[in-house]
Amino acid sequence: MSSPQLLRKKAPAPTPASTLPANTTDTADTTNTADAVMTAPTRSASDAACAPTRGTSSDDLDRAAHAAVAAWTGGLSPASMVLAWLDWAMHLTVSPGKQLDLATAALVAPAVQARGTPPAARRTPPDPRFAAAEWEAWPFRLYRDAFLLAQQWWEHASTGVPGVEAHHEDLVRFWARQWLDACSPGNFFATNPSAQKALIDSGGGIAIQGAQHWLEDFADMASRLRGGRPVHPSAWRPGHEVACTRGRVIWRNELCELLQYEPATSQVTREPVLIVPSWIMKYYILDLQPKDSLVKYLVDEGHTVFMVSWRNPGAADRDLALDDYLKRGLLAALFEVHARCGEPVHATGYCLGGTLLAIAAAALARDGKADLLRTVTLLAAQTDFSEPGELGLFIDASELAALDALMWQQGYLDGSQMAATFQLLNARDLIWSRMMSEYMLGRRSKPNDLMAWNADTTRMPYRMHSEYLTKLFLNNDLAEGRYCVDGQPVALPDIDAPAFVVGTERDHVSPWPSVYKLHLFTHNALTFVLTSGGHNAGIVSEPGHPGRHYRCATREPDAPYRSRQEFFEQTPSIDGSWWPCWSDWLRAHSTGQVSARQLDPALEPAPGRYVLES
Numbered sequence: 001m002s003s004p005q006l007l008r009k010k011a012p013a014p015t016p017a018s019t020l021p022a023n024t025t026d027t028a029d030t031t032n033t034a035d036a037v038m039t040a041p042t043r044s045a046s047d048a049a050c051a052p053t054r055g056t057s058s059d060d061l062d063r064a065a066h067a068a069v070a071a072w073t074g075g076l077s078p079a080s081m082v083l084a085w086l087d088w089a090m091h092l093t094v095s096p097g098k099q100l101d102l103a104t105a106a107l108v109a110p111a112v113q114a115r116g117t118p119p120a121a122r123r124t125p126p127d128p129r130f131a132a133a134e135w136e137a138w139p140f141r142l143y144r145d146a147f148l149l150a151q152q153w154w155e156h157a158s159t160g161v162p163g164v165e166a167h168h169e170d171l172v173r174f175w176a177r178q179w180l181d182a183c184s185p186g187n188f189f190a191t192n193p194s195a196q197k198a199l200i201d202s203g204g205g206i207a208i209q210g211a212q213h214w215l216e217d218f219a220d221m222a223s224r225l226r227g228g229r230p231v232h233p234s235a236w237r238p239g240h241e242v243a244c245t246r247g248r249v250i251w252r253n254e255l256c257e258l259l260q261y262e263p264a265t266s267q268v269t270r271e272p273v274l275i276v277p278s279w280i281m282k283y284y285i286l287d288l289q290p291k292d293s294l295v296k297y298l299v300d301e302g303h304t305v306f307m308v309s310w311r312n313p314g315a316a317d318r319d320l321a322l323d324d325y326l327k328r329g330l331l332a333a334l335f336e337v338h339a340r341c342g343e344p345v346h347a348t349g350y351c352l353g354g355t356l357l358a359i360a361a362a363a364l365a366r367d368g369k370a371d372l373l374r375t376v377t378l379l380a381a382q383t384d385f386s387e388p389g390e391l392g393l394f395i396d397a398s399e400l401a402a403l404d405a406l407m408w409q410q411g412y413l414d415g416s417q418m419a420a421t422f423q424l425l426n427a428r429d430l431i432w433s434r435m436m437s438e439y440m441l442g443r444r445s446k447p448n449d450l451m452a453w454n455a456d457t458t459r460m461p462y463r464m465h466s467e468y469l470t471k472l473f474l475n476n477d478l479a480e481g482r483y484c485v486d487g488q489p490v491a492l493p494d495i496d497a498p499a500f501v502v503g504t505e506r507d508h509v510s511p512w513p514s515v516y517k518l519h520l521f522t523h524n525a526l527t528f529v530l531t532s533g534g535h536n537a538g539i540v541s542e543p544g545h546p547g548r549h550y551r552c553a554t555r556e557p558d559a560p561y562r563s564r565q566e567f568f569e570q571t572p573s574i575d576g577s578w579w580p581c582w583s584d585w586l587r588a589h590s591t592g593q594v595s596a597r598q599l600d601p602a603l604e605p606a607p608g609r610y611v612l613e614s
């Protein structure tokens with residue numbers, strides 16, 4: 001904690017707020033304003049870890065070779081997979097006890113099944129793929145039970161082999177699961193009794209419907225691969241059915257737009273709320289339909305709300321860096337909000353936007369600018385990446401070399417490529433079960449606003465995403481005090497603003513135990529909320545949503561650390577949405593109310609231009 005403090009040098013004062021453009025919606029020279037907040041000091045030899053690295057022609061040759069391989073594997077590293085399997089196989093070879101256990105399981109289980117005794121695999125929670133009564137008929141129950149036994153055997157085989165490196169064990173178990181899910185008897189018409197019954201009951205109609213669905217999806221995929229728009233446009237259009245909270249674009253540069261929403265009350269909280277979403281997503285995840293819009297909820301609660309809307313980059317933006325997103329994005333928007341309202345800001349970051357906000361807050365505190373922030377709210381955002389959850393399967397040096405080469409060749413990571421990774425993490429439901437339902441049974445999933453948003457993908461600039469994956473995910477530089485802004489490291493313990501941190505119970509992107517780790521990096525007041533749902537649905541959890549619950553506890557300044565298990569066991573579950581809890585917290589950390597801040601009606605209306613770009 002002391003090391004970053006010893007390296008500090010006082011930054012020059014920021015550009016006065018009065019010099020900022022008052023009401024511009026065109027590209028403005030705002031980069032200097034943000035840069036004034038963080039001005040690079042003279043580097044010393046001790047800052048070598050913060051110095052940028054430069055590629056050579058031989059590096060480019062290596063990248064080209066890696067990119068050629070990655071193009072065939074979808075950005076996955078064959079070397080990483082092979083090394084994992086070799087590690088597992090070689091250690092299994094010299095583990096006779098484990099071999100004996102596996103051989104016994106392979107011989108005994110089929111004998112038990114032949115006698116009609118339910119296999120052990122069926123005593124676990126029931127698999128929804130085999131919930132239909134038709135699976136109890138012969139011979140389909142044999143197919144099902146054999147599959148469940150194989151699944152159980154591979155789970156035992158891929159874990160607990162002495163000497164296997166933990167990451168390799170996770171990879172072997174993951175790829176074994178992918179192979180098994182692909183071979184499930186439910187995926188094939190000849191071994192799926194539900195599909196056969198549905199075909200007979202429909203008089204062959206589901207076959208026609210399934211074929212039609214396949215042709216529609218194929219045409220849609222072909223259009224996307226050619227760079228065109230979807231064949232079947234979404235019924236959820238930003239500015240119409242979604243992203244329709246009334247507001248204006250008050251500022252724009254080449255990287256992002258800043259939206260301000262029209263007040264719904266005559267009085268508003270004095271300190272405004274600035275929301276910074278992840279650049280991996282379109283911002284309107286937080287402004288879907290009026291009934292489940294977090295933006296509208298905050299406006300109706302009497303808050304002045306600003307939102308960052310990131311531009312969707314292309315190949316020409318390949319050299320945009322993470323530092324650009326910090327200075328020309330988050331900090332520039334923060335300075336603009338502060339200039340317009342004249343008050344410190346309730347800064348809020350979602351997912352990677354929250355990670356970027358943590359970096360910004362630490363850098364502002366380091367340079368004596370902490371008074372720009374009233375509070376910091378992090379929604380499903382990691383600051384320590386040592387436990388990244390299932391995404392860690394795709395984070396090692398070999399995987400990142402392959403992905404880096406692919407992005408280097410394209411200039412960006414395409415949203416569809418990133419979506420494929422998330423689909424692999426839950427292939428059973430997102431790939432195989434969907435294919436069975438839509439193509440074999442002829443059932444078309446009815447889209448909703450969240451699904452439409454999920455399909456509205458974005459791209460990641462090569463340099464920025466490479467820096468993010470390497471510095472934050474692989475090296476964990478932020479948590480370990482090596483992440484640099486303006487050539488000097490930033491430290492999370494320097495953040496002294498009160499924090500409100502939200503984790504979600506079923507988050508595969510930002511697992512809540514990882515989000516909870518911010519407790520280890522601050523001794524200031526920290527309110528932690530654990531809510532039901534996943535990375536998206538847990539955050540979009542409006543009042544009245546059935547089945548929602550949350551836990552909330554505040555760690556007072558300098559209070560001792562409480563483990564996440566203790567938090568979970570000792571904090572009672574509260575039915576309902578966590579949104580009112582957060583709104584009350586924002587109000588409690590504000591300094592009263594002022595007259596509502598009105599917008600110039602001549603400004604461009606929300607949702608602006610950038611969110612509409614494909």
